[in-house]
Structure formats: structure tokens, C-alpha cells
Amino acid sequence: MRLSPALFILLIIDFTYGQFEEAVDDSVTLFNGTLGVLEANRSVIQNAQFDWSLGWFRLAGLTPRYKRYYLGMLSMNSAIEGAIDWNRWGGLNDLTRYPDQNEWRGSISYSGGIAGYSAIDPLNMQGLSPLRLTLSRANRSYRNRLMLTTTLQKEAFDGVLSVSHRGANEGYYNHTPYHSTSLFAQARFRKGSFRANGFLINTRTNRLSPEAHTEEVWRLTSPKFYSSWGYQNQDRIPFKQKDHRHLQLQSSLELSYNKGLFRMEGMSYRRSLARHNLSYSNAPSPYPTYYKYLPSYFQTQPFKKARLMGLLDLEGGINFERLYRANQESIEARYYLSSDNTIASENTLGFYWEHQEGLNRLSFRIQSQRENVQFFKQLEDLLGATYYLNYDAFNKVRYDLSSPLQKLEGEQIDYSYLIGGNKLFLGLNYQRRFPKWEFSYHFNYSNTQGRRKGLMKYEFEKNDKKVTSGSIGKHHEILFTVNLSPKHDLSFTGTHSQIPYPLHEHWLNPRVLSLVEVPASQVYRRLLLEYRYRYRLVSFDFYGFIGRQRHLFSRQHFYADADLWANLVTQTIYHPTADNKGWFSNITINLTPEIELSATGYGYMNRYRSLGEGSIHFLPTSSGVITPYSMELLSDKLAVASGPSNAFTIGVRYQHPQYWSFTLKAIGLGGTHLEPEWPKYNREFLEELERYTMAKPQQQQLKPLTTLHFLASKSWKTTFGYLQLFISANNILNRVQPIAGYGSSRLIAAKDYAQDLAQSVFSSKTWRSQGLTYFLNLSFKN
Template structure:
């Protein structure tokens, strides 16, 4: 008995000694409203990305914590997260005590709010998706304002396109290799499933990637970090869709180490805010995790988000004056139903397998493999040897008769005027034709689907020559889609290690492989029997889409027009060291990446017979980046932070092959972009006041951009062939972004909070870039006569420098200001209001118009005799859009019913129904001084700029229950 007693005493001493050696952090989490323990709340030890969850008593425990400084993040869906900065010594057992989580009304706003604008869903996917992504990513007052209140006006943080940010799911970048941008439609409608996010502003530190100058966004779908429960919601709105139903269930981790999350939603509208914009989307999500031990866990994530929506057209001032801001020329009635000719369809499922390995108390390794495949289709009408079916085609508008006739050299006739105000040439005749055309447009301002069906069929008549039916003939009109079928494999490993008490390491490697099939897919013969696979603008072999299979007759589901593959291989490695001390934290990071591109033509195009079929040369880009920064702690509540970065970035596939649809040409001397940026912030964090003032400067050099349009007067000395459909490539672009950001949040009382935000930027072109034009008509002419009409001109003609320096970067307000107030009642209802002023938004200018070609007569090669510098400056002045105010209201209420929460959220945006332009672009068709001067001077230009308009007054109401 004595031996047993002393044995137990010795064991207790050893155990006590061991426990003293074992450093621990623990705490208990409860709900502020019910004072009950919260189970499955995620507690994250951020230095090593180690996650544990609370047990049924609300307790979490980190064992074997390394010595040094740590940040503990306590987070759960629907609650305001809390962070704790702690310092652990050897053997210390730190109890954070009872941690009270409060219901987060902003979280409900984030889950409910409509964030996708027309710009976000555009063809090039270039808009404010990064702003939309901020909705669930940050507590920063400035970023919240940019997302909720300025996003509807296409505000871009720091004037940057979203290709300069990185969006990740479980550490794998979702930015497309084709254009560098994330395709937000790939996980649209899955707000509940993608709410676990981390965001890094600018070039600051990320634990998952080297990043870029706009920031990083990490979406975590690991099943065990979702709070258990079920959420069901139903919403109504009048924006891009009308109705949304959503349901999500998370199981939490069971005793056998399994956890799962499933989510599904549907969004739909027969017609959205703009005329004829139908919408239909179905989204599904599943995540399953198996925890094998404390060290190993495996998670499988699947995402399927199918989206189909009708687009709305940009319109000239003339068209808007005739038909209104909501007018959309892309649709028409067919059998009494509205049918849109320009649908965008996205269907690209993602499957991802993630392995989490806790190597030691100081080190974790996360490895992910993903496969994404599917299609993106953009439909439109094609036609052969018939009239353009677009009701806003310039010959169908009144301005055709008020601007296109008369003597262009007689400038006395070219007087400014309004709609129907002044006419050129024979005024009486033109006035009659203008008035007739106006009446005809107003009576037929939508696509005539029935007329196209009639054109595609042959009449069947009786003995008296009366029509008794119709039979299919050769289609003059068809509906097709520009299709992209991508297959992308990705793999990465991310290492996080606490090397010492003050030093942490983040490192990772990424591999990505893309095969992208691009082609025209015939969707609808519109009553016809077949369609000829030729280009009617060219004769003989030059009109053949594929010389290997000439004179094809194609039907529904067939590929025609163009057909090619793009392949890309991408490799990346980064390492980052973070140093943490009492008064200063700093970091340094570097990366290396390589991109390999190639085009493979599947058709032998008639114009480019020797440069279209088969594989192009392979082109590769080697890139690197370095960045660093520090945070100096003046006090615990006042901080100074500085970040700087220099990096190079490979051009995208889109900009490497300027005319990929038809040939293997690679942009001459194309090289990587050079990117540099610095920002400095003063940060205040007190119990009542939170504020950040940031100054930033960014420079992007050697950028490349490609666009497609019809232009006149672009081929010197070629007569009528001066007019052609062209691919314009602008190289060696330099852009400069500089400005200030201010965000302030002040809690006057537990119920009243005031926020203010301001952004002042100057975003400009910093040089005169070079313009080249890939002209199919000129290539055809050169091949036909077997000679170059002008020495040095080829299909890719160099037009020299474009005078763009100091022009403003387009498509976003460069100034934005907001003030808001929010009342939060103890009985769990709340209301908020925000007043916003947005200014300094500019049109997208045509680079081609600002080359020396603009003043040169294509017939003579000399400057137009009537051209003057003063008039040229007037014609080429960049348009600034009108400044405007937006007033927004939000509110909500929740009730606790047993263990469930029932509530609603509502918002009204643009309460006073302000009309404003969100963007626009100059039409490059009038590429010479004489043409543009005649068109503009009429007062009713046929090729005036086209504009996008924002939503007027819109509402959103969401009812939900959390079980």
C-alpha cells in the first residue's frame, strides 16, 4: 500500500512537471444574447494556421503552444469575430476566460446584399468583383463603404483592375490564366458557403500567397470550421434578378471525426432591372471533412454554380434620348415572349481535395489539388448577305441622315446641334428622312425574331400563288455563341511554421495547367436548314473558315467560324518571413513564377493559310517579386504601417495572341509587366474610435491591352479597303495610381455608430504607348495581290505612339465620399443610412484616334487640309461624366425563437432614383479627323460614345431563419 501511495505521488509530480512544461491557451465562448455556450466556434492560432473548435461547453484548448507572440482569432458565422494578441512563455497555461460573441448585423447584410452589378458580369469580367469580394472579408470601415455603398457605381479600390488582386479558395488561386481575373460566377449564389474569408489589403502579408498590389482574398471551405446548424432564406429584389431561395446545413464535427456542409440556391428573373434581361442560376456546394487524428485531416469540396443571364446594351446619347436609360437593344418578342440575343452562360464546376497536416506544435502543411472544367458561352446573332438585325445599327437611327451627308470640307455647315436640330446638305430632304427614321425606330426598336425566321425559310404557295406555308432554307441569320471550354488542374502546398518566438515562416509552391478550347458554337438556325461556314466579306479561299474542310454546311451544335486551343503552364513559389517584437513588426517576402503559353489552330483560315493551322511557337515568361513592410506601434492603440512591393507579371493569354481566333501571331516584343507600389497608413484602434488614413502610390509599366472593333481610314493608300474590322493592340502602357483613403468608425453609444469614408485618387496614363492593328482585310488584300501596298505594313500594322499621357484611367469614380449613421436597438432591430458623393469618372478613350493616323488622309498620306490643332484637341478631349449623389438605407430585425433565430434584412439603394453613368467608351469607327469632325459637328453623331448606366432606385428584402 505504501509503495502504491508513493508511486501515485511520484506520477502526480511527474504529471505536474510535464503540465508545467506544456504551454496552453484556452477559453470559453458564449452567446451575448442567450449567455449559452457556443459549440463548434472556430478558434485559430494564426501564426501556424492551426484551427480548433469549441466543445458543447464552449471550451477550446490549444496544447503545446510554442513560446512567443501569437494572435488568436475567435470566429463563427453570424457573430462579430474577436482577436487576442498574447505572449506565451514556456509552461504557461493561459486562460482567456469567458469570451462573449455578439450577433453581427453586418454579417447579415453581407449575406443578403446584392453585390453583382452589370459590370461584374460583363464579357471581359474586368469590373469591381474585387469590391464585391470585400463584402465578407473585412471589418475595415473604408472597405465596407467601398463594397456596400460605392460598388454600385463601379468604384475600384486604388483604381486597380481586379487582375491585380488574388482570389483563392483553400489557398488555390481562382484567377483565370486567360485574362488574370476571377470568374465570380463560378461560386455565385453560395454566400453562406463562402463566408469564411480572410482579406489582405494591398501588398500586405498573406499566409497563403505572395499576392499582388490590390490584395488577397482567401475563401476557406473546410467543413469543420462551419458553425453547426441550418439556415434557410428567401429574398426579393429588382436588380439583376428578382427572387432568390437558399438553404445551407452544417453538421459540425462528430465523434467519429466527420463533418460536412451542404448548400444550394436558386436565383431567377423573367426580367431584371434593364429591359429583356432574363436571369436563371442554380448553385450547389458540398464539403466533407474526415479528421484521422490530431495531425491529419482530409477535406473534399465540390462547387457547381450554373448561371445564365441576358445582357443589356450600352447606348449612345441619341438612343437613350429616344428610348430611355433602361432601353436594351439586345432583345425582341418571339411568340409573345421576350428573347435576348446576348446571353452569358457560365457552368464551370470545381472539385478540390485538401490535406491538413499538423507536423508539430509550430508547423503545419496544407496541400490542395483541384480540377475545374466546364464552359462559358456568350451568344449573339450572325448574318450573311442580309441587313444587320441590330435595331441601333447606325443606318437605323435618325442621326444617319443628320450627320452622314454633305460636304465634309465645308466646315461652315458643320454646326453643333441637338437631336433633330441641324442637318447637313439638303436640309429639307434630310429632315424628312430623319423624322421618318425616328418614327420607324420607335416603332421597331427591338430585334425582329419573326422577321429573321421569315428570311430563313422559303414560302410554299398554292396554284393561285398564295402562301400556304414555309419550308426551311439556307439560314441568313443564326444565333451562335463564342464558347470557351476550359480544363484546369491546380496543385499547391502551403507551409506555415513558427521558427522561433519572434519569427514565422510562410512558404508555398503552386502548379497550374490549362487547356482552353475556343470556338463558335451554332445554337439556333432560326428556322433554316443549314448555315454556310464562310465569311461573305471575302471571296474564294479567303472566305473559308477552314481550308481543310471548305464549303461546309453547319447545323445546331456544330463548330464553325473559328476553332483553336490555348494551353498554359504556370509555376509559382514564394517564401515570407514575419518578425514580431514589442514595438515593431516587419516582414520580407519573395517569389518566382514562370508562365508558358501556346496556341494550336484547329482550322486553316483562308486569310491566314500559312499562320493559322497547327501549333504556334511556345512563349514563356519568367517573373519575380520582392516585398516588405513594417508596423511601428506608437502605443497599443496607435500604429504606423508601411508596405512596399516590386514585381513583374506575365501578360495574359488574351493579350499575348492579339488575333487568336484566326491566327498564331504573337504580339511583337511582348514582355512582362513591371509593377511597383508603396503605401503608408496611420491606424487608430480604441474602444470607441477606429480609423485608418492611407496614402498610396502604384506604377504599372509595360502593360498590354487588346480590343476589337470596326474602324474607317486605317489602311493608308488602300481606297475603300481603308475600312475594316480590326484587332487593336496597345503595348508599353504605363499607368499611375496615387491617392488617399480614409475610413473612420466612431461608437457614440452602444446603440449609435457613425462612419465616414473618403477616397481621393489620381489615376492616369503615365506615357504614350504604342498602337498596332491586326487588320484582316489588309491581310487579305496583301495575299491577293502578293505585294505590300505600303512598305513595312503587314496584317499587324504599327501606328506608332498614341498621345495618351495624362489622360485619366476610365470606368470608375476617382473620388468618393460617404457618411453614415447606424442605430442598433437592444431589442435586436437596427437601421442605417448612408449619403455618398462620387466624382471624377471618365470615358474610355480610343488609342487609335490619338495616333498620327488620325490627322492623315488615307488617300494621300498627308495631313487633312482642313485640320487644325485647336479643333483636334476639342475632338479628342476626354469626356468627364457628371458627379452624383447616392443615398442608401438599410435595416433589419431578428427574433430568438427557442434555439432558432428568425429575421429579415432590407435595403433601398439610390433612394432618390438618381440617373448616373457608370462607364462608357468612345467608338473607334471614325478613325480619322475628317470623319470624326463631320460626325461630331452635326450635333447628332452616328458613332458617338456608348454609355453604361447604373441602377436607379432598387430594393432588396431577405427573410431568413437560422436553426
């Protein structure tokens, strides 16, 4: 594993945005202590992730699904959908600014995943000011933010109230409003060895997310282009909104004794998510970005013209008056507003015990989690029409065979089903300390049982028969830490993790209710080396890791032949083996008491080491037989799409004794690969495949991104308390370019394969980086 000097000698500051906010707040403490002396410098990785977030950076290529999240001592990860919804506590920055977390493993108090853990414990919250008021201004997702946090203490009782509002009529991208409110309220009792608390979190967020487009669309528009909006009577109508609502109630009881503690905790949680959108049926696409309305389509199809909607102004929005007229002039064509809805409830009960005997420390947790999630699509607005036609007039088939021919506003369409899951989670952590070294072992076990009822999108008929599925997850970690000298620490961590796929990905083909396939659990093995050096004004950290993943998996559903309803196809792709290795390093040098230089570098490589395996399942024939096909995918040596694989930060920080400071940082991101989109096969393709050569797909790599960040802070002590101003300017060079994306393809016949790959209209779709953004924050605390 070789280190590039250009990436290795790089800079990073000790303050991220949150740390700058607390520059004079010495009373704010981190939450629980963590395992091992190497944890003392954990903010180095957190700061780097903040700097590199412009390029959607993921450490070791891992998404949030591989990390365990805790609120109190309860794990928040969903048994059905995998990860958590970040909007669950969005905006409550005063309480969530300093989580106890590790990016690689668990601790004595918290069981981690392959991506570590992140924990916030309101029961042990300390150091909050009696009053903190924050006003912010930005040009990012929201424009304005107001936060108020207050505390009250009387003898053994204390309380915390925190409220936040973030809003914008238009965020960074054109026509993207943002509105979010959050509330946290806690009552706590502490007396002697006994502690108890109860708290409530209530959040609601309505927002729009950035969109991915082909390079052709970006070239014809602006860097702040957003296509999912329309207008009527001079009013703007953004129709691709996401409406999040969360309500969580939680309480805990903790009793400590001279060698440990016992804790019991319960939680009730309700959430909903509505993804709104403009849909169409028996009519041409209303979206100006539709590939048949773009110049590249007319260049390859010179005798075809744009249909009903015409060649539209890309940035002009969709004229809703034309949609109303189209609905009224036709008995079949329909444009309508719909929403894909998720309504979930969750109840969790957990027990935690921690004990220390001499140099040995042991903790054990058990958690029972019950979760139900209802998925359905709903008609919201028929845009002047009296009904929605549940029928494809062109192909002469119904969309939903179990519903009436006509649907009205407020009714459900396409799908409505419930997935329920019961999850038992066990965690065991052991630590043994010696004068010069330390040993730790972490073990997690999860058993998830799921059930499904109702109508999925492509089913023949509604069937209330329960279909069950289950999965087992196991996670082992062994840690050795050696104190070589007062200057040097060395650590080795071996991890073996069996990670089951979320229940929502278990059902093989939604049209066959009785057919359930449990995907083989991912298996992730990793060896991690950590080295830490501290001497006088120099600190150095190095992380090196090598690992292997097995059973990466993806699945999609599509029609093989549009005119035959029965020809729904499920295509499953397995990549048996992928190998990865990488490193992360930081060096910090304090040149003077005021000036600090630092550098951070990161290198990562993750490639498939075996041929992919494809499995295609056509729906049953009249005899009830499912026809499977298999194929071999030439995916070996392709890179696994996992964000930037190379990154660096170089910066300098100046801290004046009069409580003002500034930081200038140069960052670079590169090595971002996009996952190829495997073609969707029909029967003709499979039958004629032997006549054609399956070439390895071309994998796109995005060009590197380099830019500058600037941060500054000034604090004042007044008669009433502390006043602080924080300023952040990101991407000063205003670099706007692709940062992430995915392959784009359509259902193809074998003879069209090469031709389709050559058309730019079927090229990859990418998200682009935001240009110059700023954040101003003025806070008062006493």
C-alpha cells in the first residue's frame, strides 16, 4: 500500500462548522467516553468528511446503511428499509452537534457496524447554556435558520427545550422551496445513582432534492437547473416535493452501582414520507428533459418529431394550463399529481448492562424492535379530469388488474402493501486493559423476521395471505492496541460482518406473492491498522485497511414485451466478490501558538474480482412454470461505484488571542466511477444472444474536482453573555461539474444493443456540485 506524498502532506483544520460555532464554549462536552487512546483524535476524520462532502464523499465507500445509529442506548436503524431517515432530528444542531462516534468499529458502550456507529445520549447530556439563540443566513438548501435552546434546572430536575426553523422560498437550485421545523423537549431527574428521562422529538420537513441529468441537458441549461416545476396563472408549482413528518417519544431509567450500571429504555416512533410528483398516462411525457424532445434524438432519428408537448424550453417550466386542456379534450390521456407514500410505526424496548471488574470491562445489550411500514400510491389531483383511467389504451392492458377501470382523486393506485418486521438485536462488548496494551472484542447478533400483505405494483390480484421472510446478521470485531511509547500508539482491528439485506429487498417477484427469495447476506471482512504519533507540536495519524466484500446485489423489474401483461421480468444481478484497500492519513504542525498547518490524504480502491452472475425470472406461463435464465456479466476488474476514491485537504489556520480566527483550505477529489447500467433483456435478446458478442460495458470516471474553502470566526464577551459570528464560504473557485451519477439505459433488443450504447441520449445521468455557497451564523449564549 503506497502513499502518495502529494496526498499525504495535506492540511485540515481542527474546526469544522460546528466546532467553529463553539469556539468559546468550553462548557460543551462530548458525550460518552470511547474505547482506546486512539479515539482522542476522531475529529480528524469527521472534519475531512465535512470538507469532502462537496463531492458526496463516503469513507471506504460505505453508505449510512452500514453504520449503526443510536439515540440514547437504542439502535435507530430500520429493520425494513435499512438506514435511518436523516430528517428524524434535522435542525436540532444544538443537541446533535457532537455525537459520540467512530467510523471503523464499535466501543465498549455501543455496538457498531462495518462503518462504526454514531450515538447521541440525551440522558447524559451536559454543558448546555441556559439560553442559546442562533440566527443564520445561507444560499444552500435553505436561506434562513432560527434556533433557540433553553435549559432549566431545579434541584434534581432539569429540562431542555430546543426549537428550530429553516426556510427558503427558493434554495440553491431554481424553484426549490424548503421549509422545516423541529422541536426537542426533555425532562430529566437525577439523584444519587438513579437517573431517568423522557423526551419528545417532532420534526416536519418539506423540501426538493437536486436532480441528475445527462450531460446534454446540463449543457443546454444552467448550473442551478431544476426541471420538476410548472406554472399556472403566473404561480410557480414545484411538484416533486418530499414531505417528511416524524414524532418520537422515548424514556429511560438508569441505575448505577460502584462497578457498573443498568439501563432500561423504551421508544415509540411514527413517521411518514410523501414523495409528490407529476405523472402521466396514455399521453406523451410532459417533461422537457424527455429524451425524445432533445436535439440528440432528432440527430439520430431525423424523420421523427416531438409529439404533443413539442420541443419545449428546458428552463421554462411546464405549463399546467396545457395539461388541464389535454385532460379535458381526451377521455384517455391523463396528466395528474400523485404521491408515493410511506407510513411507518415502530416500537422498541431495550436493556443495557455495563460492569467493570479490575482491568476487565464488559457490556451487554438486548433490544426488541417491532416495525410496520405501509407503502401506497395515491391520486392527489386529476388536473381538471373527472377520473383516472386504469388502462393502457396503446397496449390494451390494465395497469392494476384488481381495481376498477376508473379511479377518483384520493384513491390509491398501482400498489398498496404492508411490510412488518420483528427484530431481535444482541450486542456484547469486552475490554481488557494491560499496562502497555489493550484487547477488545465486539459481537453483534440480529434476527429479523418479516411479513408482507397486500397489493404490490405488478401483481395480478390482491392476496391477503401473509408471506414471510427472515434473515440473520452477525458482526465480530477484535481489537489490539499497543502503547509503543509515550509518543507512539499502534492498533490492529479485524472485522467479520454478515450483513443481511433489508426486508424490502427480499421478495423476488412482486407479481407472484408466494415466491420469496432471501438474498444471500453480504459478507464483509476487513483488517485495519491504525498508527498515532504525538510529539510536542506535531501530531500524525494513519489508517490503512484491506477488505473483501461478497454477495453484492441489485434487482429491478421491467416488462419484456409491453403488449403482454404476463411478461413482467425480474432481473437480479450478483457480484460474488469485490476487493478493497485504502488509507487515510493526517498530519498537523503547530508552527506558533497562533498558526497551525495540517494535511489530510485519502486513497481507496474497490474492484470486482469475479464475473457477475445474472438471473432473469419471467412470470409463470399458463402451466404455472417460472422460466429462469442465467447469464455471465463481464464485470471483473470494474470499479465498484462508491464515491471519490482519492481526496486531499491542505490548509492553514490562524487563531488570534483576541478570539478571532480564519482558515483557508484547498481540497481535491478524484477517482469517482459510475456503476454501469446493465441492459434490460427481453426474450428475443436471450434467444439471439449467441449471435452477438457481449462486450464489457464502458465504465465512466468523472474528472477530478479541486477548489478552496474559507472559514472565519470572531467571538465577543459581553455583560450578558457570549456573542459569536461565524462565516463559511465553500467552493470559492465556483467549480461546477459532475460529482456522482448512474448509467442510463432502456429495454433493448439484442440487435439494438451496440447502437443504443452509442447514442448520447442514453448516456449516464449525473448530479453536479454546487458552486460558491456561503453560510453566516450569529449566535448568543449566556
